[in-house]
Amino acid sequence: MKALHDGEEEIASLLSKSRAGYEITAERLNAFSRVEFIEPDGAFYCFFRVDGLTDSFAAAGEILAQTKVGLAPGVAFGPQGEGYLRLCYAQPAEVLEEAFERLEPFLSK
DSSP states (O other), X not given: OHHHHXXXXXXXXXXXXXXXXXXXXXXXXXXXXXXXXXXXXXXXXXXXXETTXXXXXXXXXXXXXXXXXXXXXXXXXXXXXXXXEEEEOOSOHHXXXXXXXXXXXXXXX
């Protein structure tokens, strides 16, 4: 019963948090000249291309080892995803900001 009575409020809260995460992610990704991202259509993750990236699987592993930020390699979603990475922005603002601080050296190369 509680879900039926309070569900709309919880959904509104989740949408607000998701929008805030997207805004941080879009702003930070737009700051990198090597990055081009596809604006998501109703998702909680961002698929972005990194200029010069030829092995997204190796890059995701290197990023994880060097920065402790987990990104999905684009190739995991099919061969057309090569050169892309995927980041989940369903995180608190402080987590996303810290992740982008750690990612900056890699994405600025």
